[in-house]
Amino acid sequence: xxxxxxxxxxxxxxxxxxxxxxxxxxxxxxxxxxxxxxxxxxxxxxxxxxxxxxxxxxxxxxxxxxxxxxxxxxxxxxxxxxxxxxxxxxxxxxxxxxxxxxxxxxxxxxxxxxxxxxxxxxxxxxxxxxxxxxxxxxxxxxxxxxxxxxxxxxxxxxxxxxxxxxxxxxxxxxxxxxxxxxxxxxxxxxxxxxxxxxxxxxxxxxxxxxxxxxxxxxxxxxxxxxxxxxxxxxxxxxxxxxxxxxxxxxxxxxxxxxxxxxxxxxxxxxxxxxxxxxxxxxxxxxxxxxxxxxxxxxxxxxxxxxxxx
Amino acid sequence: xxxxxxxxxxxxxxxxxxxxxxxxxxxxxxxxxxxxxxxxxxxxxxxxxxxxxxxxxxxxxxxxxxxxxxxxxxxxxxxxxxxxxxxxxxxxxxxxxxxxxxxxxxxxxxxxxxxxxxxxxxxxxxxxxxxxxxxxxxxxxxxxxxxxxxxxxxxxxxxxxxxxxxxxxxxxxxxxxxxxxxxxxxxxxxxxxxxxxxxxxxxxxxxxxxxxxxxxxxxxxxxxxxxxxxxxxxxxxxxxxxxxxxxxxxxxxxxxxxxxxxxxxxxxxxxxxxxxxxxxxxxxxxxxxxxxxxxxxxxxxxxxxxxxxxxxxxxxxxxxxxxxxxxxxxxxxxxxxxxxxxxxxxxxxxxxxxxxxxxxxxxxxxxxxxxxxxxxxxxxxxxxxxxxxxxxxxxxxxxxxxxxxxxxxxxxxxxxxxxxxxxxxxx
Numbered sequence: 001x002x003x004x005x006x007x008x009x010x011x012x013x014x015x016x017x018x019x020x021x022x023x024x025x026x027x028x029x030x031x032x033x034x035x036x037x038x039x040x041x042x043x044x045x046x047x048x049x050x051x052x053x054x055x056x057x058x059x060x061x062x063x064x065x066x067x068x069x070x071x072x073x074x075x076x077x078x079x080x081x082x083x084x085x086x087x088x089x090x091x092x093x094x095x096x097x098x099x100x101x102x103x104x105x106x107x108x109x110x111x112x113x114x115x116x117x118x119x120x121x122x123x124x125x126x127x128x129x130x131x132x133x134x135x136x137x138x139x140x141x142x143x144x145x146x147x148x149x150x151x152x153x154x155x156x157x158x159x160x161x162x163x164x165x166x167x168x169x170x171x172x173x174x175x176x177x178x179x180x181x182x183x184x185x186x187x188x189x190x191x192x193x194x195x196x197x198x199x200x201x202x203x204x205x206x207x208x209x210x211x212x213x214x215x216x217x218x219x220x221x222x223x224x225x226x227x228x229x230x231x232x233x234x235x236x237x238x239x240x241x242x243x244x245x246x247x248x249x250x251x252x253x254x255x256x257x258x259x260x261x262x263x264x265x266x267x268x269x270x271x272x273x274x275x276x277x278x279x280x281x282x283x284x285x286x287x288x289x290x291x292x293x294x295x296x297x298x299x300x301x302x303x304x305x306x307x308x309x
Numbered sequence: 310x311x312x313x314x315x316x317x318x319x320x321x322x323x324x325x326x327x328x329x330x331x332x333x334x335x336x337x338x339x340x341x342x343x344x345x346x347x348x349x350x351x352x353x354x355x356x357x358x359x360x361x362x363x364x365x366x367x368x369x370x371x372x373x374x375x376x377x378x379x380x381x382x383x384x385x386x387x388x389x390x391x392x393x394x395x396x397x398x399x400x401x402x403x404x405x406x407x408x409x410x411x412x413x414x415x416x417x418x419x420x421x422x423x424x425x426x427x428x429x430x431x432x433x434x435x436x437x438x439x440x441x442x443x444x445x446x447x448x449x450x451x452x453x454x455x456x457x458x459x460x461x462x463x464x465x466x467x468x469x470x471x472x473x474x475x476x477x478x479x480x481x482x483x484x485x486x487x488x489x490x491x492x493x494x495x496x497x498x499x500x501x502x503x504x505x506x507x508x509x510x511x512x513x514x515x516x517x518x519x520x521x522x523x524x525x526x527x528x529x530x531x532x533x534x535x536x537x538x539x540x541x542x543x544x545x546x547x548x549x550x551x552x553x554x555x556x557x558x559x560x561x562x563x564x565x566x567x568x569x570x571x572x573x574x575x576x577x578x579x580x581x582x583x584x585x586x587x588x589x590x591x592x593x594x595x596x597x598x599x600x601x602x603x604x605x606x607x608x609x610x611x612x613x614x615x616x617x618x619x620x621x622x623x624x625x626x627x628x629x630x631x632x633x634x635x636x637x638x639x640x641x642x643x644x645x646x647x648x649x650x651x652x653x654x655x656x657x658x659x660x661x662x663x664x665x666x667x668x669x670x671x672x673x674x675x676x677x678x679x680x681x682x683x684x685x686x687x688x689x690x691x692x693x694x695x696x697x698x699x700x701x702x703x704x705x706x707x708x709x710x711x712x713x714x715x716x717x718x719x720x721x722x723x724x725x726x727x728x729x730x731x732x733x734x735x736x
Contacts, residue, residue: 064393065419148559167561170504170712256507260709275386276701278415 051291057284064278075285084261084269091176092245092265098180099187099244104236106184107191112221115199124192131189139253142182143169146254169255172262179263183250187243191236198232199225234305238298245294266290350376351403351637356388357381361656365644368652373643375636377404396421401628403637406457409445409622410693416626417453423627423634426451428642437645437663441687445622454624455641456662458653460583462516462619462690463603463676465590470497470578478604482520485607489556498577502557502711505564508692510707511700515691516581517544519617520609523688530694532732536725537718545710545717547609552714560711569593572601581606583621584673588658597672605679618680620687698731699724 058075060068079085110127114120130138145151146168153165168178202225210224226233248267251257257264257272264272266286274283353362362379370376380402382388395401396416407413416422429452432438438455446454466478474495479485489499503509519526521544528534529541551557558577562568569589571577580586587597595601605618625644627637643649650663658669660677668674679685692700703724710720 064390065396065415065421143563147561147563167559170561258507258705258708259504259712260705272701275389277698 054284054287057281058288060281060284062280062284064280068281071281075282076289078282079285079289084264087261088264088266088269091263092267094173094176095180095183095247095265096241096244098177099183099240099247100237102180102184103187103191104240107188107236108195108233110188110192111195111199112225115196124196127192128189130186131193133186135183135186135247135249136253138182138186139179139250142178142185142250143254146178146182170259172259175255175259175263179250179254182254183247186250187240191240194232194236194239195229198229201232202228230305234302238301241297241301242294245290245297266293349374350378351631351633351640353377353379354388354392354402354405355379355381356383356385356406358383364656365649365653368649369640369643372649373639375640375643377640392416396628397630399630401630401632403631403633404625404627404640407454407624407626408693409454409456409624410689411696412693413446413454413624413626414448415697417448421628421630422453423629423631423638424451425453425455425627425638425641428452428455428638432642432645436665437647437650439664442620442622445620445689445693446624454626455645457623457625457644458585458657459623459660459662460585460621461660461676461680462581462583462621463605465572465580465582465586465601465603467572467575467578468600468602470575478602479607481607482609482611486551489551489554492578493555497575498558499556499579500551500558501562501568501572501577501580501582502560503562503564503568504560504708504711505562507708508704509564510704510711511691512581513548514544514707515619515688516606517548517609519619519688520606520613522610522613523615523617523686526688527694530689530691532695532728532735536721536728541721542718544609545721548710549714549717552711557711565589566593569595584676585621585657585659587670587673591658597670603672603676605676605685616680616683616685617688618685619690621690621693696728696731696735698734699728702727 057068059071059073061071061075062068107127110124114123117123133141147153148165148167152168156162156165166174169175206224206228207220210220215224246267247265248271251263251265251268252271255263257268267290270283270286270290272283273279273286353366355362358381360381362377362381366377366379382391392405392407393416396419401421407416413422425446429438429443429446432455433440433443442456442459443452446452446456470492471477474488474491474497476488476491479488492499500513502513515526518529518541522540525534525538525540529536529538535541558571562571564582566589568580570593572580572590573593573595584603590597590601605616608617625641627634627641631637644653645663647663647666650661651666651669654661654666655669658673660668660673664681668677688694691703706720706724710717
């Protein structure tokens with residue numbers, strides 16, 4: 001009634017009424033955006049902006065000093081023709097497969113086997129402890145173990161397997177495989193924890209029902225537990241996928257991508273071109289390509305799995 | 310449903326607005342700008358956390374009334390980033406340490422370094438700097454840094470192992486090889502070699518090459534010679550024969566206390582490395598002159614009539630944007646004076662930058678006398694002597710050679726391709 005009268009009034013009152021109504025609505029609903037603003041600004045300034053800046057550099061010949069000179073797509077063309085690309089991509093692929101099979105697989109195994117076991121927490125401890133270490137520390141530790149006269153070779157010799165002992169970090173492709181092992185030692189912990197959470201979230205009823213029907217062990221796992229674990233599996237695989245593509249610190253500490261660049265992954269190549277050879281433009285190109293791969297794979301994976309969850 | 314703004318709406322919005330503004334201000338005022346350099350102190354940026362610049366700061370305060378205030382970066386890469394980005398800005402330090410040679414040239418090319426030619430002239434006239442070292446810090450005939458530290462590259466040898474095998478420091482290459490054979494028979498590895506850290510791959514390359522043809526080496530470093538030249542091929546063949554004879558240790562012994570431990574135990578006998586390594590030896594309780602000593606490698610080429618030794622120099626440079634350039638220059642001048650150089654050499658356990666100053670140990674003084682009295686020609690270390698864009702791939706390829714000695718021709722061809730490309734890119 002109030003509104004109708006005001007609508008027929010010819011002076012500015014109806015517009016004011018309208019705008020005050022929408023202003024109030026705006027203010028009432030905008031408060032949530034104000035609270036979000038610092039986080040958005042932080043992510044924008046420290047993540048999105050630097051990435052856009054890096055993408056800009058990838059089209060230049062920037063060398064770290066002076067002003068960047070525009071170079072068009074020449075960096076991308078150089079990358080396609082760079083012989084290291086094959087090695088780099090190959091190692092990155094090995095890392096991805098290795099990180100998906102080992103930390104995720106072993107993590108799942110450990111979580112499932114120790115889930116309702118008496119003293120299960122004790123069995124999980126050796127897998128969880130390494131996760132507290134930084135990648136660099138893991139690298140230093142395992143470098144020490146994998147040296148020619150390190151613990152691993154000593155163990156092999158003690159087992160009578162002298163001929164298998166070698167300078168692991170100096171022999172491709174064993175160096176990459178050994179580093180994946182070192183990484184697994186550390187990364188399994190997070191998979192165990194996440195899968196444990198996932199297992200705890202599974203409702204008891206389907207499991208009880210299946211047990212009544214006679215399902216045990218592998219059958220129970222395959223048809224009941226595994227599908228119900230799906231949401232958590234998506235998370236674990238997603239995280240492992242992204243982390244494996246990004247791995248740098250373990251590799252840099254253990255081999256610096258060597259010997260003779262044999263254990264370089266895309267992340268290591270990017271670091272080397274930028275910080276050792278001062279080819280910021282080219283390094284930025286690799287960064288953009290790597291980011292594109294990560295985003296693409298993550299999107300493909302999530303799109304496929306989330307649809308069916 | 311009134312049409313006025315309720316108090317709740319207002320509070321909700323303003324609360325959010327105030328919170329966000331507060332948060333953003335906190336982000337914004339993180340790093341306050343520092344004060345500009347005062348005439349009584351200069352900042353010195355470096356990347357060697359265990360070098361005692363603080364002590365030098367106290368000494369400079371006493372001697373010239375200007376205190377050196379060191380800031381160290383524990384990671385070389387972030388140090389390089391920080392220097393490069395600060396060089397042209399208001400954040401530039403009063404002094405900073407850097408590599409000499411081509412790695413310094415890059416900074417001076419961008420016009421970020423103070424011209425110190427007149428300082429070099431006056432100090433060389435006073436005998437505080439060696440004229441022969443000026444090239445290491447020169448670009449287009451002008452000097453852009455003073456020596457921060459100087460190291461020679463002798464061979465550290467285990468005296469006990471030598472005595473047990475009846476060996477003396479060799480005077481000819483043949484003597485060295487027969488010593489190596491004798492040691493191999495006794496079960497001791499003659500030489501240490503490593504790929505730890507990637508960079509050590511050039512050590513034996515440069516040692517063998519400068520002792521074959523030092524003029525060629527200098528030409529190669531300047532891009533005037535080829536890596537596939539027969540001189541280099543012969544070097545690689547000699548090196549390969551040494552590898553095949555089993556003269557070298559396994560290549561993954563880290564170049565730190567681990568290597569010293571192996572040296573101490575007598576697992577290997579000889580180690581070509583910079584005199585800066587001496588500190589590590591002392592830290593591990595080895596006694597110079599008793600447990601170990603130094604000699605300079607003899608020439609590979611018996612027809613070579615001059616003595617050569619690798620010299621490694623570090624640079625101390627002043628940005629043109631330093632807060633107080635005059636104060637920085639006074640510190641640089643003081644740095645190369647006999648007393649400061651002596652003190653610094655004592656701190657580092659290494660060679661003083663001033664040729665008139667005393668080295669901190671009899672062993673090092675003997676080395677210096679040997680080098681001066683026998684007119685050793687100072688050869689710039691590979692790492693600084695040629696373009697970094699060649700050095701980095703070269704050490705990777707030399708590493709490939711050390712693991713696969715049979716591939717020496719491919720290795721040389723690869724390095725030559727890269728060298729040609731980089732020299733032509735320079736224009």
